[in-house]
Amino acid sequence: MRIKNELAKIVGKDYVSESMEDRVKYSRDESLLPPGIPDAVVWPGSAEEVSKVVVWCNEKDIPVVPVSSKVHFYGCTIPKQGGIVVDLGRMNKILEIDTENRLARFEAGVTWEQLVEELEKKGLRPILPLLPPGNRSVLTDTLEREVSTNIVYDYGEPMQSAEVVWPTGEIFRCGSASVNGFPDSKSRGANPSGPGLDFYRFLQQAQGTMGIVTWISIKAENIPKIDKIFFAPVEDLAYAQDFLYRILPRRIGQECLLLNNVDFAAILSAKGFGDFDVLRAKLPPWTLILTISGLIRRPEEKIAYEEKFLNQVLTHEFQKMALTDNLPGFPGLGRLLMPMLRRPWPSNLPYWKSTVKGGFQNLFFITKPNQTPMFMEIMEMVASRYGYPIADIGSYIQPIEHNRACQVEFTFFYDPDDDVEKAFIGDLYIDAAKALMNEGAFFTRPYGKLASIIYDRAANYTMTLKRLKKVFDPKNIMNPGNLCF
Amino acid sequence: MSIQKQAYNALEAVVGSKYISDDPVICEGYRSGPGGYESGLGYERVMTKIPGAVIMPKTTEEVQQIVKICNRYKVPYVPYATGFYGPRSHCHVENELLIDLKRMNQFEIDEKHFYIVVGPGVIYSPIQQEAFNKGAYVVIGGGGAQASAIANLIGDGWSPLSHRIGLPHRRILGTELVLPDGELVKMGSLAHGDDPFWGEGPGPDLRGLLRGFTGLRGCLGIVTKMAIKTLPFQPEPLIPTGISPNTALALPQKRVKWVNYQMPSKAAQVKAMFEIGKAEIAGAVTKVPLFWRAIAKAECKEEFWEIWGKENEDTIKNFFIVRVLLIGYTSEEQMEYDENVLNDIMKELGGIPRPTKPSDESWLKNADSAGMWLMCGSYVSVDYIIESLSQATVHGEYYAELKRKYTPPLMPDYGDPGWFQSFELGHQGYSEFLVYWDQDEDTTGVDHFYLETSKMNIRERFYTSLLGPHQPLFLTGPKYGPNYHEWLLKVKNEFDPLWVCHPPVPLAHDDFVNRAEWMKPLKDWESPEKLPMPEWK
Numbered sequence A: 001m002r003i004k005n006e007l008a009k010i011v012g013k014d015y016v017s018e019s020m021e022d023r024v025k026y027s028r029d030e031s032l033l034p035p036g037i038p039d040a041v042v043w044p045g046s047a048e049e050v051s052k053v054v055v056w057c058n059e060k061d062i063p064v065v066p067v068s069s070k071v072h073f074y075g076c077t078i079p080k081q082g083g084i085v086v087d088l089g090r091m092n093k094i095l096e097i098d099t100e101n102r103l104a105r106f107e108a109g110v111t112w113e114q115l116v117e118e119l120e121k122k123g124l125r126p127i128l129p130l131l132p133p134g135n136r137s138v139l140t141d142t143l144e145r146e147v148s149t150n151i152v153y154d155y156g157e158p159m160q161s162a163e164v165v166w167p168t169g170e171i172f173r174c175g176s177a178s179v180n181g182f183p184d185s186k187s188r189g190a191n192p193s194g195p196g197l198d199f200y201r202f203l204q205q206a207q208g209t210m211g212i213v214t215w216i217s218i219k220a221e222n223i224p225k226i227d228k229i230f231f232a233p234v235e236d237l238a239y240a241q242d243f244l245y246r247i248l249p250r251r252i253g254q255e256c257l258l259l260n261n262v263d264f265a266a267i268l269s270a271k272g273f274g275d276f277d278v279l280r281a282k283l284p285p286w287t288l289i290l291t292i293s294g295l296i297r298r299p300e301e302k303i304a305y306e307e308k309f310l311n312q313v314l315t316h317e318f319q320k321m322a323l324t325d326n327l328p329g330f331p332g333l334g335r336l337l338m339p340m341l342r343r344p345w346p347s348n349l350p351y352w353k354s355t356v357k358g359g360f361q362n363l364f365f366i367t368k369p370n371q372t373p374m375f376m377e378i379m380e381m382v383a384s385r386y387g388y389p390i391a392d393i394g395s396y397i398q399p400i401e402h403n404r405a406c407q408v409e410f411t412f413f414y415d416p417d418d419d420v421e422k423a424f425i426g427d428l429y430i431d432a433a434k435a436l437m438n439e440g441a442f443f444t445r446p447y448g449k450l451a452s453i454i455y456d457r458a459a460n461y462t463m464t465l466k467r468l469k470k471v472f473d474p475k476n477i478m479n480p481g482n483l484c485f
Numbered sequence B: 001m002s003i004q005k006q007a008y009n010a011l012e013a014v015v016g017s018k019y020i021s022d023d024p025v026i027c028e029g030y031r032s033g034p035g036g037y038e039s040g041l042g043y044e045r046v047m048t049k050i051p052g053a054v055i056m057p058k059t060t061e062e063v064q065q066i067v068k069i070c071n072r073y074k075v076p077y078v079p080y081a082t083g084f085y086g087p088r089s090h091c092h093v094e095n096e097l098l099i100d101l102k103r104m105n106q107f108e109i110d111e112k113h114f115y116i117v118v119g120p121g122v123i124y125s126p127i128q129q130e131a132f133n134k135g136a137y138v139v140i141g142g143g144g145a146q147a148s149a150i151a152n153l154i155g156d157g158w159s160p161l162s163h164r165i166g167l168p169h170r171r172i173l174g175t176e177l178v179l180p181d182g183e184l185v186k187m188g189s190l191a192h193g194d195d196p197f198w199g200e201g202p203g204p205d206l207r208g209l210l211r212g213f214t215g216l217r218g219c220l221g222i223v224t225k226m227a228i229k230t231l232p233f234q235p236e237p238l239i240p241t242g243i244s245p246n247t248a249l250a251l252p253q254k255r256v257k258w259v260n261y262q263m264p265s266k267a268a269q270v271k272a273m274f275e276i277g278k279a280e281i282a283g284a285v286t287k288v289p290l291f292w293r294a295i296a297k298a299e300c301k302e303e304f305w306e307i308w309g310k311e312n313e314d315t316i317k318n319f320f321i322v323r324v325l326l327i328g329y330t331s332e333e334q335m336e337y338d339e340n341v342l343n344d345i346m347k348e349l350g351g352i353p354r355p356t357k358p359s360d361e362s363w364l365k366n367a368d369s370a371g372m373w374l375m376c377g378s379y380v381s382v383d384y385i386i387e388s389l390s391q392a393t394v395h396g397e398y399y400a401e402l403k404r405k406y407t408p409p410l411m412p413d414y415g416d417p418g419w420f421q422s423f424e425l426g427h428q429g430y431s432e433f434l435v436y437w438d439q440d441e442d443t444t445g446v447d448h449f450y451l452e453t454s455k456m457n458i459r460e461r462f463y464t465s466l467l468g469p470h471q472p473l474f475l476t477g478p479k480y481g482p483n484y485h486e487w488l489l490k491v492k493n494e495f496d497p498l499w500v501c502h503p504p505v506p507l508a509h510d511d512f513v514n515r516a517e518w519m520k521p522l523k524d525w526e527s528p529e530k531l532p533m534p535e536w537k
């Protein structure tokens, strides 16, 4: 009651709760991690309120767990040491869309659905990860550096400037938004870097441990005038990668990805395109999906030169790559998938990964494309050691920036009510991660149980992170129990 | 004028006697100036010293050992790549060790994955040629291809070619940093293994320690290795032509081409940049300072003044150029597409094409800055900032206005608003303002102008590159962030509790204002009576 009263003075009594129902709601997520119960939940309405809550927690040495999304897959918002959940869901305003500078600035609670819809009205779009849940926070996905399906922009990272409440409560703006009086300023906030240090870097992939980010701005792109989608069935992954090494550095394509039959069947069946098992059996082992787009000027000409280049490469160098505008045996697939790639997964439908068995566990890492066949073999070996059918594992390869690297994501599907299966998947996940790491897979986002394994292998990085963390969060109140903190 | 004997002996044991010296003749060679950059300014006169000794390590381990010895014996040190950045790269206190990194000059290229791994002694020239040979390119700053790639990427890192990637920070991949106390931190994929192909993580991105928007100028450790992202280029060779110093690269016109357009107004010039960005075409879109045209034409200083002297406020006010580099990344057809789109834009805006040489004299290979001092002898850029095109295209006008009061001693440029260009396909804009003076004249006005620009940016709410160590930290600190200086100083104190790493940076400019009598009238901001750092005699 005491906590509630104190916090009510800051956010108002309607926006704080100590009820068991609310606390339980925030104690678990879609991951395999055990629940952890917070002492209270607050829903602040502004950065100033967030700041006051943080200052109060700092004085009392109480952990703070920032939450922005409505759905969580990795356990980082589970309170590991109790404390106050700060849910930024009420801070869901799109603060500005600057069409001249193609920039959008929005608060932490803004979802993919909201942002895509509002940008669309102005002829703009964000670059998107693959079918992110529509009610997930764009801000957290961007900070966590969810990899985009778009491969053509050299500048990759969409994030521009940001506002953060440091763990000691100071409100701070990163990058060019740091100017006095922003946004009433000549600076528009188009540069994330500085002032003095690249503070924004410390906030990336930090899982809320370095501060509470209240808004960010991102680059928005024009919506193309014409899009074309191509598919190729792939049996030989190495051959497909060679093809991508050939075309992507030549700046062909907008979205480009490789899905195995399990993931692709899950997406299509969840959209009502057929039965999961039937699709899985019928789809090729891998499908390459490639889009090309005609932009705002001379769209046909742009499509024409990209197609011409593609045709030359296919005819003279990659005759075995059957890249066409439809996947044989799946009429209407292009029409279905093209708009899907530019939108989040609708929040009124069950998330596509949940439709297979209910629960799922993602395992993803960064590597070089030519190493992906080797990592597939490693996964097969580990799965077979566990007697887990490889045919049940979802696999997704996301080329990054002209194919200079890629993200590989494996998904293990499970029944969330089956504790034995959950424990089994938990073990398989860890063993697979270790085996992949041993061969050079680079895990950039250390979630849950992976964190200690990853940081054990990166001694000097871990030490330096801890020293930095001490500067910003001397009492370690920000989301403790995550990463190496 | 040398470092303690015990420390010297320990250092000598690390590198061998061949690679350390306190010979005054050697040390004199590391005096700041007369390179040109910030040359002869008060900061150089008050703040720079000749090193007490110079050491040349070969490996990361040696750098670590050197830094640990410096910490043990409290020997201040400065990392030094080529020293081209001027006074701020040189020793600032007596009996300081200068760590010259030029022996760490190995590089390796991964052609398939578009990166080059370099040591801090590697300069741009060879890596650009290797990148070209393998169908890629790097962005070379205007300072020239003789600058260290690492020093450039942790401090600067832009050119018109940043139209594709504005922020140089994005081109920094796996990196190795020797912290000011000698601890080593490996960032990105180097944290786990030997391949530096990936830049961030695991978890929060420690590349944030490498720099802010501009550099920390060596006060937060020494980068000993870095993988640099390259950009895919087009496949045709660029052929060197001409006889030195009039060399150029002949461009394969169906794949690489500069085109200049004269625009009817500033509004059309700016609109052209926005439209080119939105259309997602081209490899560079820029408007450079107008006197560069005179530099390019002139064979000598006298000729420069002859050409430049013919200009006046009116000729400058009514001259609007947009210079575009077209690159056929995909194919000749893509180049034609870009050109058609560009022509459409220029037709709409009344842009008139002007004759352009079928060659590149600067940005692709040399980014030759040698001629930059030609006119007066000394030069500094008082801003080089990435923001939006909205900021970039008006920023220079404020500089030009402020500059009137300080001309002379500054060179006249008749109100030219300087340099601006599109970055990240128009998502960002860049503005740079360059000033020139004769270092043999009284430079008080230049010192004053330099500081006044900071106040102008604060007042007008512009973002600016000259933060951190480049202006008084207690002047800019409270006005950006706010209070970024407090965090910067906390980070400095955590990793360099003794302040042995390039003292008194990042408080060097505060120190300069305190020490230079002629700067005192300008000091109207609060700062602690004693700057919060150890004193070095």
Ligand SMILES: Cc1cc2nc3c(=O)[nH]c(=O)nc-3n(C[C@H](O)[C@H](O)[C@H](O)COP(=O)(O)OP(=O)(O)OC[C@H]3O[C@@H](n4cnc5c(N)ncnc54)[C@H](O)[C@@H]3O)c2cc1C
Pocket (backbone or CB within 6 Å): B037, B078, B079, B080, B081, B082, B083, B084, B085, B086, B088, B089, B090, B101, B120, B140, B141, B142, B143, B144, B146, B147, B148, B149, B150, B151, B152, B153, B154, B155, B156, B157, B158, B159, B215, B216, B217, B218, B219, B221, B222, B223, B224, B369, B372, B379, B502
């Ligand atoms: C006339 C002129 C024009 C320029 N134009 C541009 C431009 O258009 N674009 C652009 O990007 N740049 C430009 N620059 C900057 C320049 O190109 C380089 O970025 C700069 O000179 C740094 O390279 P350097 O080899 O000279 O480094 P140095 O002068 O040796 O070092 C620069 C700073 O970095 C520190 N340092 C050096 N090596 C390391 C290391 N390994 N680890 C940690 N700290 C280190 C030094 O202590 C020093 O403070 C210009 C410079 C000049 C003089």
